[in-house]
Amino acid sequence: MTENVNADPAELAKFSELAHRWWDADGEFRPLHQINPLRLDWIGQHRPLAGQCVLDVGCGGGILSDSMARSGADVLGIDLASKALRVAKLHALEAQTPRVRYREISVEALAQEAPTSFDVVTCMEMLEHVPDPQSVVKACALLLKPGGWAFFSTINRNPKSFVQAIVGAEYILGMLPRGTHEYAKFIQPSELAAACRSAGLTVVDMRGMQYNPITARYWLSSDTSVNYLLATTRPAA
Incomplete structure (x- = not known):
């Protein structure tokens, strides 16, 4: 790993510490299993x-990577958290998941190594954990084939998201470990859309993700005030 890698060592350590719990559907990563x-x-x-x-950029323990492979895709999951990647690889072996592989490499390095190589790039719940999210978006765009799709998800930055995503999810409901998120790293939809356009991507769709703590049910809606997803395309040549 070089000194210039776009990653926060504290963030990598945080998720590595929890690596053994990635596939515990009732553990710290339960929300990821529920929204997958x-x-x-x-x-x-x-x-x-x-x-x-x-x-799959920032694949962690492979929850999304695994399910995309089982949907018939050929999937490469990348991350810089070594322990989480080992868990992902072990799960793929144990579950005999076809067409999925994992690699420890930054998205920026992969973009230099293999530009325009992918039909689809996903970057979910990752941008709010890196020092330079715009660099990640740019690399994702470079990795897409013309006509390819890039999908992002992250957390909006406003008082409501602070209350729900940090105070509520981490301190009151205990849905996530305390310290999982930093409010200053949250990204407003306009900021993410601007980063995508700057990287040459066309924004196609934006959806919010809602959660009812009483029923423990998630659903998509037009409300992007807290969690949201963005679908973009790289224009065909």
Whole structure:
């Protein structure tokens, strides 16, 4: 790892410490397991995954990577948290997941190594954990084939998101470990859309993700005030 890698060592350590819990559906990563079907369906609505070459940026323990591979895609998951990647690889072996592989490399380095190589790039719940999210967006765009799709998800920055995503989720409901998120790193939809356009991507769709703590149900809506997803395309040549 070089000194210039776009990663926060404290963030990598935080997720590595929890690596063994990635596939515990009732553990610290329970919200990721709960929202994964929503994310997968939303991606598939825009770009059916069967037969596609897919890159999952910031894949962690492989929850989304694994499900995309089981949907028929050839998936490469990348991350800089070594322990989480080992968990992802072990799970793929144990579950005999086809067409998925994992690699420890930054998205910027991969963009230099293999530009225009992927039909689909996903970057979910990752941008709010890196020092320079615009650099990640730019690299994702470079990795796409012309006509390819890039999907992002992150957290809006406003008083409501602070209350729900940090105070509520981490301190009151205990849905996430305390310290998972830093409010200053949250990204407003206008900022993410601007970063995408600057990288040469066209914004196609934006959806919010809602949660009811009483029923423990997630759903997509037009309300992007807290969690939201962005679908973009790289114009065809």
